[in-house]
Amino acid sequence: MYKSTKDKRTANYLNLILLKHKGYRQVEIADILNLDENTICTWVNKFETSETIEQYLKFNYQPYLGKLSYHHLGKIANMVENDTFLTTKPIISEIKKRFGVEYSSSGITKLLNRLGFSHKQKVALPSKLDEQKQADFVAQYEEISANLGENSAIFFMDAVHPQHNTQTLKAWLRKGKPSYILTNSGRNRLNINGLYNPKTHEVIVTYHETINAQAVIKTLEKLKVAHADSEAIYVFADNAKYYVSSVLKEYLARNPQIKLIHLPPYSPNLNFIERLWKYLRREVINPNYYEKFEQFSRAIEHFFDNIQLKTAEIAQFIGNKFRLFHLQ
Numbered sequence: 653m654y655k656s657t658k659d660k661r662t663a664n665y666l667n668l669i670l671l672k673h674k675g676y677r678q679v680e681i682a683d684i685l686n687l688d689e690n691t692i693c694t695w696v697n698k699f700e701t702s703e704t705i706e707q708y709l710k711f712n713y714q715p716y717l718g719k720l721s722y723h724h725l726g727k728i729a730n731m732v733e734n735d736t737f738l739t740t741k742p743i744i745s746e747i748k749k750r751f752g753v754e755y756s757s758s759g760i761t762k763l764l765n766r767l768g769f770s771h772k773q774k775v776a777l778p779s780k781l782d783e784q785k786q787a788d789f790v791a792q793y794e795e796i797s798a799n800l801g802e803n804s805a806i807f808f809m810d811a812v813h814p815q816h817n818t819q820t821l822k823a824w825l826r827k828g829k830p831s832y833i834l835t836n837s838g839r840n841r842l843n844i845n846g847l848y849n850p851k852t853h854e855v856i857v858t859y860h861e862t863i864n865a866q867a868v869i870k871t872l873e874k875l876k877v878a879h880a881d882s883e884a885i886y887v888f889a890d891n892a893k894y895y896v897s898s899v900l901k902e903y904l905a906r907n908p909q910i911k912l913i914h915l916p917p918y919s920p921n922l923n924f925i926e927r928l929w930k931y932l933r934r935e936v937i938n939p940n941y942y943e944k945f946e947q948f949s950r951a952i953e954h955f956f957d958n959i960q961l962k963t964a965e966i967a968q969f970i971g972n973k974f975r976l977f978h979l980q
Contacts, residue, residue: 653705662709668692669699719753729767740764781977785916790974792913796886797851804884807847807856807875808925811863811892814937815841816948840945842952845871847887848925853967854878855928857956863892865899872903872910883909890915890923921977927970935962 654666664685671681678696682689702708720728728747737743740760748754755763764770797806817836845867846857856874860867872887879885889895891914904912915922936955942948959966 665695665709668695672696719755720747720751724751724753725763725767728763729769732764732767732769781918782916783976786919786922786976789916789919789922790976793888793974800851800886801883803882804886805849805879805882806851806886807849807854807888808923809845809847809868809871809887809889809895810923810925810929811843811845811867811894812929812932813841813843813863814932814948814952815839816942816945836941836943840948842949843867844952846925846928847871847875848928848970850924850970850972853963853970855956855959855966859953863894865894865897865903868894868900869903872907876907876910885910887912888915888923889913890920891917921975924970928966931966931969 654663654670657663657666664687668681668685668687671684672678676684678692679689681687682692685692699708727750728743731746732743740757743764744755744757744760747760800806817839843860843863844857845860845863846855848855856871856878858867858871858874860870875885875887887910889912894900895912895914900912904910920926932952932955936951937948940951942951
């Protein structure tokens with residue numbers, strides 16, 4: 653049986669009896685089979701008390717299901733999936749009411765983790781997004797990207813308005829010991845228009861009193877200088893009024909190498925540079941306190957002036973895949 657079986661565990665339990673019969677001590681058998689000595693002792697005793705070899709090899713292990721059956725666990729999973737529970741307290745109450753089983757706060761947390769749930773923030777999703785238009789845009793982008801010439805480039809453009817006002821964020825902190833960060837009530841903000849190349853991770857930014865068509869043109873002029881030899885520069889932007897203004901259209905008519913393509917409405921998830929702004933907030937804005945607006949401004953400018961030092965990290969943070977959402 654040992655020579656013919658293909659199941660490793662069955663072979664081990666047959667082999668340990670053969671080794672025992674040959675006079676090996678249990679500690680030696682444990683070492684040979686890489687099992688603990690208690691396991692060897694248990695199976696030797698089982699062999700001695702079994703009436704047949706089939707009874708000896710019967711594995712009686714039953715997985716621990718917790719306090720509820722698989723059927724009940726499925727109902728709980730559906731309940732949590734289809735309803736919104738902000739805390740574990742109403743889940744505990746609902747389980748007790750439906751199944752007569754009571755969980756502690758830590759117990760229900762472990763159960764939910766085991767069922768594949770975690771306590772996390774919901775993603776804000778524009779209710780008016782058009783799934784088909786988003787899919788069409790992705791197909792268009794992929795076609796342009798796949799056929800991009802050597803003297804061509806792709807950029808995503810957007811404006812951001814970081815405000816001089818510290819925000820808190822999650823961090824690894826010692827339990828039971830509060831941690832604080834100073835805040836201010838500043839309302840001053842920077843107005844930045846930027847471009848991000850998802851292939852080379854090049855970043856171009858300009859600073860303005862306000863973002864309007866002239867500010868966008870200033871950004872595109874800086875892009876032209878950086879890519880003076882490019883025959884085609886594809887720029888993807890949303891539908892903000894300064895990106896669709898007649899002033900900008902006239903500028904683009906005079907600069908046909910810049911090909912402005914608009915994202916579908918309500919589609920910030922398709923603009924790679926949005927993730928760069930998120931990285932800026934995480935690294936520079938949220939974790940630090942800047943007493944004066946000038947300090948705040950210099951920190952952001954220093955970030956962009958030295959952004960090439962962060963290329964690898966930014967590339968990993970932003971990625972190269974679009975995040976598509978489904979309303980149903």
